[in-house]
Amino acid sequence: MVTVSFWVLAALATAAALLCVTRRSPVASALWLVVTMFGLAGIYVLLDAQFIAAIQILVYAGAIMVLFLFVIMLLNLGQGQRPDMRGWVGRGVALLFGAGLLVQLGVVARIVRAEGFGPLTAAYPLPPGELSRMQADQGVVGMLADPLFRQYLVPFEITSVLLLAAVVGAVVLAKRKI
Amino acid sequence: MLLGPALGLSALLFAIGVGGVLLRRNAIVIFMCVELMLNAVNLSFIALAQQLGPQGQVIVFFVMAVAAAEAAVGLAVILAVYRHQESVNLQDLNLLRG
Numbered sequence: 001m002v003t004v005s006f007w008v009l010a011a012l013a014t015a016a017a018l019l020c021v022t023r024r025s026p027v028a029s030a031l032w033l034v035v036t037m038f039g040l041a042g043i044y045v046l047l048d049a050q051f052i053a054a055i056q057i058l059v060y061a062g063a064i065m066v067l068f069l070f071v072i073m074l075l076n077l078g079q080g081q082r083p084d085m086r087g088w089v090g091r092g093v094a095l096l097f098g099a100g101l102l103v104q105l106g107v108v109a110r111i112v113r114a115e116g117f118g119p120l121t122a123a124y125p126l127p128p129g130e131l132s133r134m135q136a137d138q139g140v141v142g143m144l145a146d147p148l149f150r151q152y153l154v155p156f157e158i159t160s161v162l163l164l165a166a167v168v169g170a171v172v173l174a175k176r177k178i
Numbered sequence: 179m180l181l182g183p184a185l186g187l188s189a190l191l192f193a194i195g196v197g198g199v200l201l202r203r204n205a206i207v208i209f210m211c212v213e214l215m216l217n218a219v220n221l222s223f224i225a226l227a228q229q230l231g232p233q234g235q236v237i238v239f240f241v242m243a244v245a246a247a248e249a250a251v252g253l254a255v256i257l258a259v260y261r262h263q264e265s266v267n268l269q270d271l272n273l274l275r276g
Binding site: 002003006007008013014017018020021022026029030031036037040043044045046047048049051052055056059060063064067068071072074075077084085086087090091093094095097098099101102104126128131134142144145147150151152155156159161163165166167169170171173174176 | 179180183184186187189190191192193194195196197198200201202203204205207209210211213214217220221223224225227228229231232233235236238239240242243244245246247248249250251253254255256257258259260266267
């Protein structure tokens with residue numbers, strides 16, 4: 001059941017990503033990217049990351065993509081644009097690099113099938129199913145909050161400084177006269 | 179276990195994102211392809227977090243915060259460039275060409 005849902009969501013995410021890359025209108029691209037993010041959020045739920053799935057929908061599909069659509073519509077980039085795909089040479093280069101990455105993926109997959117995850121499997125600190133047990137123990141948010149506010153407290157505080165700098169920077173850049 | 183398929187899907191989405199960055203000329207669409215690549219990396223973090231502990235999910239949390247900041251600043255840059263050039267097509271941004 002979990003595997004079937006995974007493959008359905010994976011096919012949805014991949015198809016939407018391909019459409020996002022190939023649609024001519026930026027608005028269509030943005031909406032297909034939202035579909036990809038929803039598919040990925042479903043996969044996160046299957047991988048025992050319910051809180052991250054919620055954040056994915058709220059922050060990515062909600063906030064970030066709305067920001068993108070706002071800018072697209074502010075700049076009036078909807079229909080009637082001249083096509084922005086590269087010429088045939090550029091398409092060949094893009095296909096070459098994409099296919100090269102996929103070939104590397106295939107090589108890795110063959111090694112994994114032949115030898116297992118090797119050093120990674122040796123380093124597994126968690127037995128299978130341990131994460132869902134931790135979630136039942138500490139709660140979905142609690143499991144994430146414990147390392148976030150103990151082990152990663154300093155990076156968390158630095159993130160707040162980063163967000164402040166981003167807010168100030170965005171205002172400075174977007175304002176005509178300060 | 180879904181670790182192998184999830185990592186495969188992550189690599190596939192990343193390749194699609196790279197292809198999109200190389201294929202398109204619209205700066206906003208290229209930016210969306212970068213977001214797609216970030217999402218692919220997030221997926222591999224979460225797939226590995228299932229085996230290696232919840233720290234991977236914490237990293238995804240940070241990646242999302244940085245992506246939000248990056249989107250805000252990047253779109254402000256695109257707005258400023260559009261005001262200057264009346265275009266977001268990378269072909270028209272050739273001030274540095276001799």
